[in-house]
Amino acid sequence: MTVPHSRVALILGAFAAGVLLCFAGIGLLAGPNLSANVAQAARIGGPFRLTDQNGKVFTDEDLKGKPFLVFFGFTHCPDVCPTTLFAISEVMKSLGRDADRTGALFITVDPERDTPATLKDYLSNFDPHLRGLTGDPAAVDTALKAYRVYAKKIPLKDGDYTMDHTAVVYIMDKDGQFVALFDLQQTPEAAADQLRGYL
Ligand SMILES: [Cu+2]
Numbered sequence: 211m212t213v214p215h216s217r218v219a220l221i222l223g224a225f226a227a228g229v230l231l232c233f234a235g236i237g238l239l240a241g242p243n244l245s246a247n248v249a250q251a252a253r254i255g256g257p258f259r260l261t262d263q264n265g266k267v268f269t270d271e272d273l274k275g276k277p278f279l280v281f282f283g284f285t286h287c288p289d290v291c292p293t294t295l296f297a298i299s300e301v302m303k304s305l306g307r308d309a310d311r312t313g314a315l316f317i318t319v320d321p322e323r324d325t326p327a328t329l330k331d332y333l334s335n336f337d338p339h340l341r342g343l344t345g346d347p348a349a350v351d352t353a354l355k356a357y358r359v360y361a362k363k364i365p366l367k368d369g370d371y372t373m374d375h376t377a378v379v380y381i382m383d384k385d386g387q388f389v390a391l392f393d394l395q396q397t398p399e400a401a402a403d404q405l406r407g408y409l
Contacts, residue, residue, distance in 0.1 A: 254388035256356035260343040263330035277408035278313030284320035299337035304402035319361035
């Protein structure tokens, strides 16, 4: 799929706005002292037990030995999620064969609507290395808490709802420890090198 450059610029611009929101979000969650030192927000990550887009049980143990990206979102998201997943897909493409030695998780903050089948359909738009995870609300909540992700249902006028959520991408190392926030504002090649550094 080729995308005109103007569209890429638009997407990246939208993404930059999302990242800014996220950093604000993390600052709020972690408190002013921690936001000064991202590494100190290191209690990010932990055990989870969810279901992937193929209906298979997927846990943190399945990623042992691989550095991986984690991004929380939902398939009905109008812009930040698709933009981020597009950017992650570009990075996976840039990684080439090394992509198989990494992981990339898209964990839903909206398990009510994001069934495995919904995730599978949605992820068909993106790089096949992306794994979509959902589960019952309690299981998703465990993952949200482990990764310190904020998510809140926002009712819409028509009776529908959207989700407000933290939209950072975490890099976790081979042991499942948080190492850095993934910078998707750099080129896909530079981002791929950043991730490669943890192989
Ligand atoms: Cu989103």
